[in-house]
Amino acid sequence: MVTGSDPLVGDANTHDDKSGMPRQTRRSLPISLLRARESVMAKFRPMLARHDMNEQQWRVIRILGESGELDASELAERALVLSPSLTRMLKSLKVRKLIALRKDKNDGRRTLISITPTGKDLINEISPESAQLYRDLEKAFGHDEMERLLDMLEAVSKV
Amino acid sequence: MVTGSDPLVGDANTHDDKSGMPRQTRRSLPISLLRARESVMAKFRPMLARHDMNEQQWRVIRILGESGELDASELAERALVLSPSLTRMLKSLKVRKLIALRKDKNDGRRTLISITPTGKDLINEISPESAQLYRDLEKAFGHDEMERLLDMLEAVSKV
DNA sequence: GGTATTTCATTAACATGTTAAATAGATTGC
DNA sequence: GCAATCTATTTAACATGTTAATGAAATACC
Numbered sequence: 341m342v343t344g345s346d347p348l349v350g351d352a353n354t355h356d357d358k359s360g361m362p363r364q365t366r367r368s369l370p371i372s373l374l375r376a377r378e379s380v381m382a383k384f385r386p387m388l389a390r391h392d393m394n395e396q397q398w399r400v401i402r403i404l405g406e407s408g409e410l411d412a413s414e415l416a417e418r419a420l421v422l423s424p425s426l427t428r429m430l431k432s433l434k435v436r437k438l439i440a441l442r443k444d445k446n447d448g449r450r451t452l453i454s455i456t457p458t459g460k461d462l463i464n465e466i467s468p469e470s471a472q473l474y475r476d477l478e479k480a481f482g483h484d485e486m487e488r489l490l491d492m493l494e495a496v497s498k499v
Numbered sequence: 500m501v502t503g504s505d506p507l508v509g510d511a512n513t514h515d516d517k518s519g520m521p522r523q524t525r526r527s528l529p530i531s532l533l534r535a536r537e538s539v540m541a542k543f544r545p546m547l548a549r550h551d552m553n554e555q556q557w558r559v560i561r562i563l564g565e566s567g568e569l570d571a572s573e574l575a576e577r578a579l580v581l582s583p584s585l586t587r588m589l590k591s592l593k594v595r596k597l598i599a600l601r602k603d604k605n606d607g608r609r610t611l612i613s614i615t616p617t618g619k620d621l622i623n624e625i626s627p628e629s630a631q632l633y634r635d636l637e638k639a640f641g642h643d644e645m646e647r648l649l650d651m652l653e654a655v656s657k658v
Numbered sequence: 659g660g661t662a663t664t665t666c667a668t669t670a671a672c673a674t675g676t677t678a679a680a681t682a683g684a685t686t687g688c
Numbered sequence: 689g690c691a692a693t694c695t696a697t698t699t700a701a702c703a704t705g706t707t708a709a710t711g712a713a714a715t716a717c718c
Contacts, residue, residue, distance in 0.1 A: 371579065490528065
C-alpha cells in the first residue's frame with residue numbers, strides 16, 4: 341500500500357512550466373488521477389478483502405449484476421480489465437461459483453458470462469458496506485463537488 | 500489496452516441510488532478515476548514505449564530527477580509504487596545505468612537512490628515529447644478546466 | 659465453395675500490484 | 689551492554705497489467 345499524503349514537500353525546484361523540463365509530478369494529470377484513486381481505494385480495499393474480493397473482481401461481478409450476460413470482450417471493456425487478465429479471473433470466479441460460462445451457439449468464438457445466484461448473494465452482502473463507505477466519502481468531499489468531479493472525469497475520458 | 504469510450508451504453512437498469520444496490524459503475528468515483536486514467540495514459544504509453552519505458556519507470560525516474568537522491572521508502576511513496584515493486588524495478592533500472600544505488604552510511608538499513616547522467620539524458624529526451632502530448636491534452640480539455648480538475652483531485656486525495 | 663482476412667478468446671512471457679514473512683540494522687528500556 | 693522492539697528493505701507467493709503470438713471460428717471476396 342501507498343500511504344500517500346505527505347503534507348510538506350519542500351521540493352528543491354518549483355520552477356514554472358518552461359519548455360523542456362517535465363511538469364512537476366504534483367501537477368501531472370496521470371499522477372494526480374493515480375494518487376486520488378489510491379486514496380479512495382484505500383478506504384474500500386479492507387472491506388472487499390473481508391469478502392475475499394479484490395478491486396478487479398468486484399468490478400467484474402458488479403458489471404455482470406448490472407448488465408446480465410455479456411461476452412468476454414464486452415465485459416473486459418466495461419470492467420476496465422484486459423482480456424488476458426479477465427481470462428484468468430474467470431477461472432477463479434467460476435471455481436467460487438460466482439459466475440457461469442457458456443459458449444455462444446451462434447458464434448463459437450464467444451464465451452458468454454453471467455452471474456450466479458451465489459454471485460448475486462455476494463453483491464447483496466457487499467453493497468450496503470460499499471454504499472456506506474461511499475456516503476462517508478461523499479459527505480467528506482461534498483455531494484455537489486463529487487458530481488462535478490465525476491462530470492469532469494467523464495469529460496477527460498472522452499478527450 | 501482498454502479501448503474505452505463506448506458512446507452509447509443502453510444499460511438495462513438505470514435506477515436511482517436506492518438503499519442496497521451498488522452505485523451504477525458509470526458514476527462510481529474509483530471506476531471513473533480509473534477510466535480517466537486509462538484514457539489519458541493511452542496517449543502517453545506509445546511514446547514511453549518507444550523509449551523502452553513503462554509508466555512506473557517514468558514516474559520513478561522523474562521523481563529522482565526532480566528531487567535528487569532519495570531513500571527507497573521516500574521514492575516509493577512519491578512515485579506511487581509499492582516497495583516490493585520498487586525493489587524489482589531498481590534492479591533493471593540499474594542494469595540500464597539510469598540510476599545509481601548506495602548504502603546510507605549513517606543508517607545501514609537504507610538504500611539511497613539517485614539518477615545518473617544517462618538517466619538525465621533520457622529525461623531530456625522524453626520530456627519534450629511528453630510536454631507536447633500534455634499541451635495537446637490541455638488544449639482539448641481546456642487549461643482552466645484542467646487546473647480545476649487537478650485541484651479537485653488533490654482535494655480527494657486528502658479526504 | 660474455397661481461400662484470405664478478420665475477429666474472439668486464450669496462452670505465453672515478463673512486469674508490476676499486493677499482502678505476508680523474513681532479514682538485518684537501528685532504537686529503546688532496563 | 690543486552691534483550692526486546694521497531695524500522696527499512698528485500699524476498700516470496702500469487703494476482704493482475706501488458707504486449708505478442710497462437711488457435712479457432714466467422715466473414716469477405718472472388
